[in-house]
Amino acid sequence: MVLGDLNPGSSVVADGDILVWGRLRGVAHAGASGNTQCRIMALQMQPTQLRIADQVARAPESLPAQFHPEIAYITPEGIRIARAVDFSKK
């Protein structure tokens, strides 16, 4: 868990989940030892790169108009991001 912002050029690597209470702008690698169930959560998700277990994803080129707390998780199609509000409903 990171309290604060993760700026571009920085990276967090964890064996478990990553929770950023702030802006995630760097690289985050959750489940570094191979756990594909791990998630990355951030109040403001605008990462350089997201990695979960052995998967890698880049952020979309354009920024969303508004930021919401978001969660990144692994799906069969790769890493996907969902708004935290929607994610909990699933």
Place this chain on the structure above:
Amino acid sequence: MVSCYPPVVYSRVLGLMSRVIVVTSGKGGVGKTTSTANLGMALARLGRQVALVDADFGLRNLDLLLGLENRVVYTALEVIAGECRLEQALVKDKRQNQLALLPAAQNRNKDAVTPEQMKKLIQDLSEKFDYVLVDCPAGIELGFQNAIAAAQEALVVTTPEIAAVRDADRVVGLLEAERIKQIHLIINRLRPGMVQANDMMSVQDVQEILSIPLIGVVPDDERVIVSTNRGEPLVLAEKLSIAGMAFENIARRLEGERVDFIDLNVAQDNFLSRLRRLFRSSPR
């Protein structure tokens, strides 16, 4: 303009094997990384297979300037440690697929690699590419030793400032001690107006001190900053800036072409300075 770049030197090397060139300066902030990015891109556009190696472990920037930051997955360090294959770490440029970048690790310092490991790595690269450009870190410590370990040629970048020239002089000495004989000079961030007003060292002044052959002069240009921020090298611009042109010319000179130096004085000529010159030259 000043002593010309001898094309003979390179025609010998051309076509034989890949060329490993280190871009170095001694002092920081004079434009090593900018030069590496632009020359690499320009050479790739000339149809060469180019690999750029960021040797600035711990403070890497080359990926940023090329706009490839978000595509870096593995770095040189993982390749050296045997955790991934070399091809996996190479980031292919999205605009120019002749160009590939081998990024440096960000989370370690320069002591993480030894010159022998670097040498091995660059030798592996040179089997696949026509050019391997190594972006050297500032300073003359282990990072510098790593960067020059496998180099056959060097481009020394300096700005027309005493501190930068002094450091460049020291670096030239060190390169020669390492038996790198092909050393060429790039003078970066020259401001022709200031040179004319005698407020800045001229190309001749710098050359006199360093006495190594000149391969290019790049003027100070605001667009360099814009291109750095956007991650798009200058040589990619549709309408080339003078700095972009200068970099392209350096790349062509590296290829053995004979390209005339740009007359920077003309470039910044405006109505007022022309008028002033007219008055100065008119007989009284």
